[in-house]
Amino acid sequence: MGDPAGIGGEISMMTWRDHRTALPPFYLLDDPDRLARLAAKTGITCPIVEITTPDEALSVARNALPVLRLSAPVHALPGDDSTADGRMVIEAIDRAIDASMDGSAAGMATNPIQKSRLYEAGFTAPGHTEYLGQRAGLEHPPIMLLAGPNLKVVPVTIHLSLKDAVIALTRDEIVRTLKTTIAALKSDFGIDTPRIAVSGLNPHAGESGHMGREEIDIIAPAIAEVADTGADIRGPLAGDTMFHPAARATYDVAVCMYHDQALIPMKTLDFDNGVNVSVGLPFVRTSPDHGTAYNIAGTASANPTSLVSAIRMAGEIANCRAQTQPDGALG
Amino acid sequence: MTAKPRIAIAIGDPAGIGPEIALKAALNRGVREFCEPIIVGDTEVLARYAHTLRKTPPENIVDLGAMNVNFLTPGESDAACGRAILEYAGRAIDMATSGEVDAVVACPQTQSSIKSAGIEFDGYPSYVAKRTGTDPDDVFMMLVSDRLRIAHVTLHVGVRKALDMIDHERIVRTLKAADVALKRIGIASPRIAVSGIDPHAGEGGLFGSDDIEIVAPAIAEARNAGIDASGPFGADTMYLDESFDAYTVMFHDQGHIPAKLIGFTGTAAFAIGTPILFSSVAHGSALDIAGKGKADPSALIWTLKQISGAAVSPG
Numbered sequence: 001m002g003d004p005a006g007i008g009g010e011i012s013m014m015t016w017r018d019h020r021t022a023l024p025p026f027y028l029l030d031d032p033d034r035l036a037r038l039a040a041k042t043g044i045t046c047p048i049v050e051i052t053t054p055d056e057a058l059s060v061a062r063n064a065l066p067v068l069r070l071s072a073p074v075h076a077l078p079g080d081d082s083t084a085d086g087r088m089v090i091e092a093i094d095r096a097i098d099a100s101m102d103g104s105a106a107g108m109a110t111n112p113i114q115k116s117r118l119y120e121a122g123f124t125a126p127g128h129t130e131y132l133g134q135r136a137g138l139e140h141p142p143i144m145l146l147a148g149p150n151l152k153v154v155p156v157t158i159h160l161s162l163k164d165a166v167i168a169l170t171r172d173e174i175v176r177t178l179k180t181t182i183a184a185l186k187s188d189f190g191i192d193t194p195r196i197a198v199s200g201l202n203p204h205a206g207e208s209g210h211m212g213r214e215e216i217d218i219i220a221p222a223i224a225e226v227a228d229t230g231a232d233i234r235g236p237l238a239g240d241t242m243f244h245p246a247a248r249a250t251y252d253v254a255v256c257m258y259h260d261q262a263l264i265p266m267k268t269l270d271f272d273n274g275v276n277v278s279v280g281l282p283f284v285r286t287s288p289d290h291g292t293a294y295n296i297a298g299t300a301s302a303n304p305t306s307l308v309s310a311i312r313m314a315g316e317i318a319n320c321r322a323q324t325q326p327d328g329a330l331g
Numbered sequence: 332m333t334a335k336p337r338i339a340i341a342i343g344d345p346a347g348i349g350p351e352i353a354l355k356a357a358l359n360r361g362v363r364e365f366c367e368p369i370i371v372g373d374t375e376v377l378a379r380y381a382h383t384l385r386k387t388p389p390e391n392i393v394d395l396g397a398m399n400v401n402f403l404t405p406g407e408s409d410a411a412c413g414r415a416i417l418e419y420a421g422r423a424i425d426m427a428t429s430g431e432v433d434a435v436v437a438c439p440q441t442q443s444s445i446k447s448a449g450i451e452f453d454g455y456p457s458y459v460a461k462r463t464g465t466d467p468d469d470v471f472m473m474l475v476s477d478r479l480r481i482a483h484v485t486l487h488v489g490v491r492k493a494l495d496m497i498d499h500e501r502i503v504r505t506l507k508a509a510d511v512a513l514k515r516i517g518i519a520s521p522r523i524a525v526s527g528i529d530p531h532a533g534e535g536g537l538f539g540s541d542d543i544e545i546v547a548p549a550i551a552e553a554r555n556a557g558i559d560a561s562g563p564f565g566a567d568t569m570y571l572d573e574s575f576d577a578y579t580v581m582f583h584d585q586g587h588i589p590a591k592l593i594g595f596t597g598t599a600a601f602a603i604g605t606p607i608l609f610s611s612v613a614h615g616s617a618l619d620i621a622g623k624g625k626a627d628p629s630a631l632i633w634t635l636k637q638i639s640g641a642a643v644s645p646g
Contacts, residue, residue, distance in 0.1 A: 116537070161529040161539020166491055202489040203583035212489020240587030258490075259530035263567035264588045271571060 001030040001092040002111025004076035004085050006292025009038045011304035012111065013046035016065040019308045024106070024315035027057035027066035029092040031074035035067060038078070042300040054104040068095070078298025081114065086121025089113055093128075097135050100283035106318035107284025109310045112292045127159055129278050132285055142278040143180050145253070146262065146289060147313065148270025151243070152253040154181050154279070155262035165258045169201065169214065174222035178255060182231055184279040185252055187324045188317040197242055197251035198223055198235030199261055205236040219257070243269070272305040275313045284317045286310040335367045336433040336639045339423035340631070342372035343438030345398045345415050346408040347616025348626035350380045353438055355628035357389045362632055365641035369393060369432060371423040373415070375400040383624045395422055405622025413444030420455065424462045427607035434515075434608035434638045438631065439616035455611045456602035465605045471505045473512060473577070473601040474590045475610075475637045479570065480577040481586035482509035482523075482603060493582055497528060497541075502549035503556075505579055508604030510558045513577055515608045517640030524575040525550050525562030526585055532563040546581075599634040610638050 002008030012028055013035065028035070032050045039046050049064035051057055057066040070091050076083040093113075099105035113128055125131035133141040145154050156177045157165035178196065185194035199205070200219060202212035209216050219236040227233050234251070241247065242254060243265040256262035266274055266289070274289035288306035296302055340357065343349030350372060357368040370377065374394040381388045397418040402411060423435040437455050445452040452458060460467045473482040484505045485493035506523060513521035525546065527533055533542035546563040553560045562569070566585040569578060570593065580586040590598055602609045612631050620626055635641075 116535075159530055159534075159538050161533065161541065162490065163494055163529075163539060163541070166494070203487055203587075206489065207487075211487055212491060214489070214491075239584040240591050243588060243592055260566045260582075261584050261588065263530075264570075264585065265592060267567045268570060268589050268592045 001028065001070070001074070001089060003081075003089060003114045003117065003292045004031075004034065004074045005079060005081045005083070005297060006112055006114065006294055007297045007302040008111030008292070009035055010042055010044060010078075010298070010300055011288075011302050011307045013039055013042075013044045013065060014300070014302075014304040015308050015311065017044060017046050018304070020061065023308065023311050025058050025061035026109070026311050027051060027054060027061070027068055029068050029070060029095050031070055031088070032067040034074045034076075035065070038298070041078075042298060044300055054099055070095075079294045081117060081294060084120070086118045086123070089118060090121055090123055093131065094135070097132065097283065100285070101136075107286070107314040109307065109314050110285065110287040111307070112288065112290060114292050128287070129276075132278055132281055136281050136283070138280065140176060140280075142280045142285075143177055143184075145181065145184065145277045145279045146266045146274050147277055148266060148274045150269040151248060151266060153262040153266050154253060154255045155257070155259050156255060157258050159259065162258060166201070166214075169218060169257060171218050171222045171225070174198075174219060174255075175225050178222065178226045178231070178233065179229075180280045181253060181255060182226075184277075188277070188279070188284075188320055189252075190320045190324065191252050193232055194253065195251040196231065196233040196235075197237055197247075197254045198233065199239045199242060199254065199256045200236035201257040203240075204238045214257075272303060273309050274306060275310045277313065277317065284314050284321065286314040286317070335365065337367045337369060337431070338635055338639055339369050339371050339393075339426050339432040339435045340635075341419040341423040341435060341437040342370060342376070343416060343419065343612075344408050344412050344441045344444065344616040344618075345373065345376045345403055346405055346412045346444075347439055347441060347618055347621050349438030349616060350377055351384065351621070351624065351626045352612075352628035352631045353377075354381055354384060354386060354388060355626070356631045356635060357391070358386060359628070359632060362635055366635055366639040367391070368635065369426075371395070371419050371426070373398050373400065376403060379403070380405075380622065383622060393422060393426070395419065406618045408441045408444040408616065408618055410444060410448035412441065413446070413448035413450065416440045416445055417450060417452070417458065420458060421462055424459055424607060424609070427609070428463055435610070436631065436634050436638060437609070437611050439612055439614060441616045441618070455609070456600075459602050459605050459607070459609050463605045463607060468501075469504055469508070469604045470602055471508050471604050473509060473603045474586055475599045475601055476590045476593065476597065477633075478573075478593050479590055480513070481590055482506075482577060482579045483583060483586050484579065484581045486583055490582065494528070497545065497581055499545055499549045499552070502546060502579075503552050504604065506549070506553040506558050506560050507556065509577055509579055510553075512601055512603040512608060516638060518576050520559060521576040522574065523558065523560045524564055524569050524572065524578045525560055526566040526569055526578065526580040527563035528581050530567075531565040597630050597633045599637050601638070608638060610634050
């Protein structure tokens with residue numbers, strides 16, 4: 001469901017209406033009554049059918065949007081974030097996790113949430129992705145991989161102030177990110193020998209220490225440690241020259257040191273198609289690479305492309321995992 | 332600008348490709364349609380390169396006699412070339428200061444030659460500051476590509492040092508410098524978007540308070556001074572709004588990553604914040620191909636176009 005005051009409901013219905021035949025069967029965890037109201041208000045033609053188990057979605061998904069009902073009604077109106085639906089937002093996430101863990105769903109795609117609205121409902125994680133890591137019992141939060149048609153990027157530090165990001169950037173953290181990324185490219189994207197490009201932190205990757213020492217003291221040793229395991233890995237590279245087309249052709253994923261370094265090229269190259277993949281989880285999870293967009297919610301003007309890509313990619317990753325790990329990481 | 336702007340082209344390293352591209356640009360009919368190029372260099376040096384090109388040098392040359400052509404070997408830059416580089420640039424800057432020209436474009440220099448002449452030098456921008464009596468801390472870099480103009484609050488410093496340097500005053504000074512430079516190239520009321528320091532510009536304080544405490548008040552002060560600045564915006568989505576005339580970013584990569592991805596036909600680096608309008612050309616002196624007649628003047632031509640305002644659409 002995501003945040004019911006945001007655009008999640010309408011882009012989900014638009015996705016069903018326009019793209020269902022090209023996507024794996026999917027169902028929503030939501031309040032079917034509020035979706036029906038939203039369809040009427042926005043004029044999106046999307047018949048809704050209530051299901052009671054995920055399996056039922058397979059037979060009905062072509063004719064109507066299957067919805068598993070949440071335990072309480074959802075009241076939020078588009079763009080109005082004053083209603084306390086936080087408990088249902090969390091329940092939708094939890095039930096998607098359970099289904100993905102027990103194998104009744106091949107994976108989950110999540111609509112955007114507004115974290116600040118969930119804290120009063122007992123949400124304690126710093127973000128959606130970290131919450132999934134807690135629920136999966138991981139010691140470290142999952143890694144965020146952003147995938148588009150032109151580029152895949154992984155930021156080592158994500159939603160931290162830049163000051164805190166510089167402090168959080170340690171050799172161990174970079175090594176862990178690199179290893180998890182390499183494993184995911186193999187298992188989730190079917191790339192046998194992933195080629196990794198690693199950015200520096202500082203301009204021109206520090207220019208031999210003239211503009212900061214993190215490249216010499218932290219990043220290069222981390223790269224060397226991972227290269228010793230036989231990985232195809234290069235860096236630290238200058239952030240501003242590693243994204244042009246000729247450079248992109250030489251690697252499968254770019255690992256960057258902070259949010260803007262990874263997200264600027266991603267949004268510039270693949271704004272509509274970017275998908276956020278949580279890497280390192282025991283189940284498949286993707287999400288569209290945008291926010292709740294309260295300002296346009298309820299107007300049917302939102303672009304569902306990123307959600308469409310997220311659902312498609314969740315299916316592809318699930319298939320890939322099934323082939324590379326036939327015994328199943330799906331539990 | 333009603334009359335064509337007069338642009339001084341300092342020829343840069345006489346042993347590099349600078350004189351050749353200056354000649355090619357100044358003789359280019361298209362260039363002469365949007366500006367009046369004035370080459371600042373040595374007549375004899377230019378005559379030598381013109382001979383290779385089988386061209387007659389243009390009339391508008393300011394001859395400094397800085398370099399004895401008999402001691403010049405194209406491709407072999409030395410201390411004499413180093414001294415000449417700064418004589419050319421210095422005179423061009425002075426011409427802009429006195430109003431003889433509207434702007435200066437400096438062809439590529441060779442830093443090692445300037446240093447071997449015993450002159451302290453760390454790039455054209457700080458030289459412009461020194462020559463015009465400007466505090467080097469007031470000079471900023473605005474990267475100009477064909478779709479983006481991006482002023483940088485900090486540039487070639489490590490991220491930790493940049494975080495220390497960024498404060499209210501520095502952001503306000505950058506915005507003022509950008510506003511002045513944009514008006515000089517013919518944008519009457521420039522609209523400037525300003526990035527944040529932190530991801531999503533701090534997301535309302537969730538990812539750091541610097542954008543609330545430092546960047547937002549600086550933007551407010553710039554607005555009070557009549558500058559149409561807005562933000563702070565998350566740097567990753569800021570460029571999607573193409574309605575701005577320019578963007579201002581806090582860090583090198585926030586500006587250089589998009590500049591090199593969006594419409595990457597070329598970039599010019601304007602030194603802004605000095606009393607004059609100045610740009611260098613985005614490549615080096617290419618000593619290996621100097622004097623062979625095959626240097627490509629398109630980056631210089633492109634820079635002339637940007638700085639003369641010919642790239643600014645009217646209205």
